[in-house]
Amino acid sequence: MTTTLPHRPQLLVIGAGVAGGLVAQRAAEAGMRVTILCDGPELDRTQLVDRFRQADPQTMMSPYPVVPHAPQPQVARTDDYLIQKGPRPYNQQYIRAVGGTTWHWAASTWRYLPNDMKLRTLYGVGRDWPLDYWDIEPWYAEAERALGVAGPEDAPFDAPRSSPYPMPPAPFSYMDQIFHEELQRLGYAHISAPQARNNQQVYDGRPPCCGNANCMPICPIGAQYSGNMSIEKAQAAGAQLITDAVVHRLEVGEDGRITAARYLTPSREEFRVEADRFVLAANGIEGPKIMLMSTQDRAPQGVGNSSDMVGRNLMDHPGTSSSFDSERPLWPGRGPNVISAITSLRDGDFRSEYSARKMMILNMNPVEGIALAAIDEGLTGDALRNAVRHRTARRQVITAFHEQLPDPSNRMRPSTEGLTDALGLPRPEIHYDVDDYVTRAAEDTKRRVEEIAERFGAAPGSVEHNEGYLPNNHITGATIMGEDPRDSVVNSDCRTHDHPNLWISSSSNFPSVSSVNVTLTIAALALRLGEHIATEAQP
Amino acid sequence: MTRTPTLTRRSVLGGVSAAALLPGWASAQASGPSVAAFAAKCRELTGFDPIPRALLMGVREIYSATDQAALVADQADDALHASLLKALYTGMHRPEDGEPGRFAYSSALMYAAVEDSLNVPSYCGGLPGFWAEKPADV
Numbered sequence: 001m002t003t004t005l006p007h008r009p010q011l012l013v014i015g016a017g018v019a020g021g022l023v024a025q026r027a028a029e030a031g032m033r034v035t036i037l038c039d040g041p042e043l044d045r046t047q048l049v050d051r052f053r054q055a056d057p058q059t060m061m062s063p064y065p066v067v068p069h070a071p072q073p074q075v076a077r078t079d080d081y082l083i084q085k086g087p088r089p090y091n092q093q094y095i096r097a098v099g100g101t102t103w104h105w106a107a108s109t110w111r112y113l114p115n116d117m118k119l120r121t122l123y124g125v126g127r128d129w130p131l132d133y134w135d136i137e138p139w140y141a142e143a144e145r146a147l148g149v150a151g152p153e154d155a156p157f158d159a160p161r162s163s164p165y166p167m168p169p170a171p172f173s174y175m176d177q178i179f180h181e182e183l184q185r186l187g188y189a190h191i192s193a194p195q196a197r198n199n200q201q202v203y204d205g206r207p208p209c210c211g212n213a214n215c216m217p218i219c220p221i222g223a224q225y226s227g228n229m230s231i232e233k234a235q236a237a238g239a240q241l242i243t244d245a246v247v248h249r250l251e252v253g254e255d256g257r258i259t260a261a262r263y264l265t266p267s268r269e270e271f272r273v274e275a276d277r278f279v280l281a282a283n284g285i286e287g288p289k290i291m292l293m294s295t296q297d298r299a300p301q302g303v304g305n306s307s308d309m310v311g312r313n314l315m316d317h318p319g320t321s322s323s324f325d326s327e328r329p330l331w332p333g334r335g336p337n338v339i340s341a342i343t344s345l346r347d348g349d350f351r352s353e354y355s356a357r358k359m360m361i362l363n364m365n366p367v368e369g370i371a372l373a374a375i376d377e378g379l380t381g382d383a384l385r386n387a388v389r390h391r392t393a394r395r396q397v398i399t400a401f402h403e404q405l406p407d408p409s410n411r412m413r414p415s416t417e418g419l420t421d422a423l424g425l426p427r428p429e430i431h432y433d434v435d436d437y438v439t440r441a442a443e444d445t446k447r448r449v450e451e452i453a454e455r456f457g458a459a460p461g462s463v464e465h466n467e468g469y470l471p472n473n474h475i476t477g478a479t480i481m482g483e484d485p486r487d488s489v490v491n492s493d494c495r496t497h498d499h500p501n502l503w504i505s506s507s508s509n510f511p512s513v514s515s516v517n518v519t520l521t522i523a524a525l526a527l528r529l530g531e532h533i534a535t536e537a538q539p
Numbered sequence: 540m541t542r543t544p545t546l547t548r549r550s551v552l553g554g555v556s557a558a559a560l561l562p563g564w565a566s567a568q569a570s571g572p573s574v575a576a577f578a579a580k581c582r583e584l585t586g587f588d589p590i591p592r593a594l595l596m597g598v599r600e601i602y603s604a605t606d607q608a609a610l611v612a613d614q615a616d617d618a619l620h621a622s623l624l625k626a627l628y629t630g631m632h633r634p635e636d637g638e639p640g641r642f643a644y645s646s647a648l649m650y651a652a653v654e655d656s657l658n659v660p661s662y663c664g665g666l667p668g669f670w671a672e673k674p675a676d677v
Contacts, residue, residue: 033579049661056631056641171671201666213657220661304610329677333657335670365657371628372648375621384588384624388652 002262004045004272009240010537012261012275013289014247017100019522020281020504021230025528027118028237032537035304036234037245037263039282040070040097043228047105049220060104061093063218068422069246069266070096082285083415083429084534090412090432091471094283098243099228101473102519104217106338107196107224109149109523111140111159114357115347117301119405119512123352124435126405127310127511130483130492134523143523144194147225148203151194155526157343158191159526170199171299172207175330175396176340179361182455184261189344193360194520196335197224204229213365215337224336245271245498247282247290248425250502252298258502264423277533281505281526284314284475285412285428288508289478292414293426304479304496304504308438309489313477315513320442320469321362322449327457329393333365346515355403355441356515359448362397396456400445402438403515406477409433432468442469474518479508494529505529551656571604580611582622584620585627587648594627597642628652 009032013024016038028034048063055062059075066072071081073093084090094101114133141163144151150167152158169192172180176192183190190466197215198208209223220225235241245263251272253259260274279288288311294303304310324467370391379387410433412485414426421427446465454464485497490509496502505526507518571577576594582588599607602623609615610623626632630643646657656674658664 052661053644054641103561171668173670174570174673174677177671198667210667212661213656213664214661218661221663329674331656331674331677334664334674335659365650365653365660367657371652372625375624375628378617378621380584380586380620380624382586384628385648386650388628388649390581392653393656393674445649495676499594 015281022526024234030534154190312405324453324458
């Protein structure tokens with residue numbers, strides 16, 4: 001039996017992370033009746049911190065409760081929910097709860113460069129956005145104010161801007177300062193990373209960061225932005241939040257408009273919500289999965305999928321991570337997890353041949369792995385204690401995000417083998433690979449890290465590189481944006497080509513993934529979308 | 540991949556015959572060594588003096604009386620030594636044939652080894668912006 005809720009919102013937002021929260025907030029503050037559906041529960045920061053401290057082991061996901069009705073990929077077993085069909089795994093993690101995946105992030109809030117949105121025109125690869133950078137520049141500024149971003153003015157390879165960052169840049173750690181000196185000598189642009197975190201001031205009611213060194217997986221004091229903050233503001237403006245509501249179907253009416261969303265509760269009761277307008281903001285995998293599960297006579301390939309592009313063009317930032325021991329003690333692990341980045345490889349003519357990159361000096365405490373390795377070497381007593389200390393002060397890690405091009409054969413779809421979750425809904429099945437465009441760049445990245453390591457006195461041949469590619473949870477592409485309804489899912493307003501009252505707010509819309517973290521662009525487009533919908537809804 | 544030892548009687552069987560000749564071995568096997576004797580061995584192995592009592596009592600609960608006796612009598616094999624050290628340094632017990640378990644976090648010795656320069660993750664490190672200053676030993 002299905003119960004239709006008695007109230008009919010003007011806007012139903014499916015998803016309660018940054019992408020849904022900012023749309024909902026904007027629309028609610030404009031006076032719209034807004035309801036938000038979230039598939040998972042509300043979370044309490046104090047409890048998350050306690051769970052982290054007690055976790056065994058401590059991972060990116062260990063603070064976050066696992067609820068059977070909203071399974072989320074885990075770090076240790078990424079195949080227990082996502083079905084990996086290869087040839088490479090798409091090992092993304094995301095949080096299905098109010099606030100979404102910005103509960104655990106470095107709060108890196110980069111703008112795309114104008115050229116990031118014109119790959120096809122400028123470099124003959126990938127796709128162009130149907131938007132110009134300057135179309136969304138004011139919304140980037142708005143997003144920076146909404147999230148509370150600290151950043152450097154006029155920094156090389158940072159995007160052009162019409163207004164200053166809301167807060168001055170985060171101070172470099174001692175380690176970053178030394179890297180800055182050396183990297184500049186090597187000819188790199190190395191800048192303070194824009195970040196949605198308070199440094200030495202209060203912003204938007206958030207306290208200044210006191211260097212808990214735990215941005216990932218949980219900021220204990222709420223100094224950095226997380227999506228639940230926007231949800232709370234949306235609620236304060238009158239939006240209604242319904243948690244533990246797992247949307248599994250969108251209904252299409254005679255005129256092609258979406259008429260209702262159906263959701264299941266943890267006990268499998270089914271409800272319908274009818275609404276005037278719908279925004280799908282349910283993550284780059286879960287959102288497209290809802291669309292593909294919604295096959296019906298009026299949408300035989302699923303909602304919004306007349307192009308057959310839903311679920312395709314999956315991208316991430318295939319990552320490298322390289323470690324070495326510096327001659328001098330620099331003590332990574334003091335302050336926020338990521339403070340600085342090398343930006344000079346974000347753009348250039350090389351993009352016609354291989355990926356743009358952003359390289360980061362990781363500022364995370366490495367002591368656990370070092371202690372375990374020293375014990376395995378057989379060290380004991382003072383020799384062990386001194387080795388742990390000596391190595392921890394010197395262990396440097398440089399990571400890199402590589403731009404990946406959209407490829408329709410990289411795709412997610414509901415399980416084709418009938419594999420389901422606890423609610424009986426199909427699990428996401430993923431076919432994914434990384435092509436030579438990335439491989440060429442990754443080889444160049446490793447060579448550059450070795451050159452940098454040599455500068456820091458690392459022994460020749462001592463740099464250790466990860467195997468394969470590391471995931472970075474920047475899930476993009478599966479509802480790709482474009483002007484042509486034949487090969488794209490949403491238009492430049494993030495509205496689906498197929499359904500005039502269905503919009504998508506997600507990095508899944510992005511035609512290019514660039515080489516920077518995607519959240520600020522999600523936020524900018526979400527605010528723009530909220531304004532667009534509120535304006536359209538005006539009588 | 541690093542081998543993680545099983546914390547069972549099997550891990551010290553190699554040392555039992557010789558150890559059985561030692562004074563007090565039989566009674567130590569039954570009840571385990573005294574806290575003082577076990578603490579002294581932990582101090583020697585880890586390079587830390589003192590060792591936080593909560594950490595010490597945590598590993599006392601994890602390891603069998605037989606294993607503790609073998610450690611104190613210098614009859615434990617390398618795997619048991621490494622297992623104990625990993626537990627004391629990380630606050631986690633990692634049995635080879637079972638689920639890992641955390642019995643301590645902020646008191647783990649690895650954090651004590653670097654405490655003048657690095658705070659334990661999730662705990663406040665100091666005044667905002669402190670990280671821009673030189674660490675203590677630089």
